[in-house]
């Protein structure tokens with residue numbers, strides 16, 4: 001079966017995607033520099049699929065090592081490029097780190113692809129490129145708004161780098177996937193979101209508060225122009241998201257793409273507020289989340305959710321998990337992880 005390179009394959013979305021790729025028979029090579037991930041995730045993947053993916057501890061910014069990696073695995077037919085830094089606040093403090101990590105790694109891949117005869121690239125982008133959309137739900141042809149952070153800018157520039165490169169060289173093809181807010185964990189609770197330090201994202205903060213690692217959750221803003229005053233996002237189960245990558249890779253390998261760059265929104269089409277997430281989490285899991293309403297977080301978008309019909313109809317992919325099941329899986333993962341950490 002075809003061999004796929006997954007950069008950042010030990011990370012949150014990457015690890016769930018490796019599982020789905022292996023489940024349908026793809027061979028996977030993971031490249032990861034462990035900068036924001038734990039090598040034990042490989043054992044979690046192995047527990048689920050029975051296969052330990054080949055792992056190369058390489059930083060994608062390192063051109064020479066990436067070149068050698070492609071020499072060694074000369075039968076790679078497609079790349080899913082997750083490896084990137086993703087903390088919005090950190091990117092404001094260390095912009096050059098973000099431009100180097102997120103953009104140099106992409107340039108390296110795009111340079112190495114024709115040399116090693118790899119044609120297909122799936123790129124992790126984000127709904128952050130839309131900023132605060134004028135029309136909701138947001139479609140793929142909505143205008144790209146000025147980025148609110150260096151992180152967001154790396155996703156916009158990354159998309160442009162891909163388009164410009166492909167425009168100049170017909171041999172490379174790409175599918176750009178714009179993620180909304182991935183949450184939840186694999187049903188086995190063997191892999192899930194594992195942030196280093198204090199979580200920036202909502203769900204890991206919720207689960208860590210539920211388990212007692214954090215005293216209380218801060219809800220950033222209660223005076224937004226939304227029904228309950230808190231921000232609205234399109235939360236999508238990470239396994240649904242992972243499956244979209246398998247479909248995208250297969251689409252490119254089968255030559256079913258309609259153009260050399262395609263862009264899809266990956267969301268559910270349903271917007272939920274921060275307070276709705278907290279309430280639903282409490283209900284389905286029977287735990288209390290102590291929280292406090294605090295000031296808005298700088299750079300937050302008021303409300304955004306996807307129009308997923310292009311992905312539904314053209315890609316043939318649809319998010320199927322309910323938010324209840326997704327929030328259950330997030331809690332099961334946190335508990336399982338806490339249990340394992342006690343035993344270790």
Ligand code: UD1
Pocket residue numbers: 086087088126127128148149152181200201202203205217218219220221231232233274297299300301
């Ligand atoms: C942000 C980025 C997104 C990126 C993602 C990855 C922007 C505008 N968004 O998503 O592009 O892909 O991070 O890390 O750049 N919240 C709280 N309390 C918390 C944490 C979050 O109330 O402790 C709220 C936030 O205000 C927001 C919602 O929960 O309304 C979701 O926040 P988060 O999980 O951080 O994701 P985004 O900010 O949507």
